[in-house]
Amino acid sequence: MAVDPSDDHEQLPCGTSADTLLEHLRAGTVTAHERTCPHCRAAADEFRPLLSALGAALDNDREVTAPPGLLDDVMSVVRAEGRSRGTLRLPDTGSGGTPGDTRVRHSAVSAMLRARVDPAGGLVLGRCRIEDTLEGLVVTATARVLTGTVIPDATARARRDMSTFVEDRLGLRVARIDIDVTDVIDLP
Structure with a gap:
């Protein structure tokens, strides 16, 4: 991508x-x-x-x-x-290409994760921090929700979308995704 x-x-x-x-x-x-x-x-x-x-x-x-x-x-x-110089090492996909080490900056992964969460679902993702642990990635994000949004449903959908992206596109495991809802916003 x-x-x-x-x-x-x-x-x-x-x-x-x-x-x-x-x-x-x-x-x-x-x-x-x-x-x-x-x-x-x-x-x-x-x-x-x-x-x-x-x-x-x-x-x-x-x-x-x-x-x-x-x-x-x-x-x-x-x-x-x-x-922010932190990088994630992506696993070798075994696609027969030349051997090497592929790394992606945490900031790039954060931006991609924010893009995976559709604001139409009522959740607007803000800051997104990545930590690479032995158990997998730990993602900590902040979010604002639109008035009337069912917060547990919106955060579950966001977690599922982010987790799918990390596992399917980056080939990494997800240990945990925490979403801290910091504000409720009203749209005119």
């Missing part, structure tokens, strides 16, 4: 461009798809604080600036992610 990080963040799982959605939200021209799609609605919920701050600044005819310390906070997260 090829992952091109240059454009992963620009498209929502439904195919809508995040930039287009943001522009529609700013202009008040949200499409019927964007109003009903769970992916677009979840992204709109995340854009809401930004749009609110931007609207207040424009109403007061003042320049929009970042809050003090925001750049330092963002850069500390970026630096921490950059230091």
Whole structure:
């Protein structure tokens, strides 16, 4: 599976461009798809604080600036992610190829696991940590749920989807997947 990080963040799982959605939200021209799609609605919920701050600044005819310390906070997260050098060694599939050692960074596996959980099921996966133990992978994730979601059902579905991916696509065992629900979100 090829992952091109240059454009992963620009498209929502439904195919809508995040930039287009943001522009529609700013202009008040949200499409019927964007109003009903769970992916677009979840992204709109995340854009809401930004749009609110931007609207207040424009109403007061003042320049929009970042809050003090925001750049330092963002850069500390970026630096921490950059230091994540942990890798998983994938087992040899015996496909007759040349011998070698295939490794995948924890951050790449985390991103792939987040992509396996469909927000349409009511669960939006956040941070995802990977630990390689003798018993198999231990995955610890945070999540937000949409109002009205049956949490045990949504987390069980997410665990099943992540476990299937790890076992079938990566060829690794799963020891445990913990999902910590940190928030309940309401979509308009």
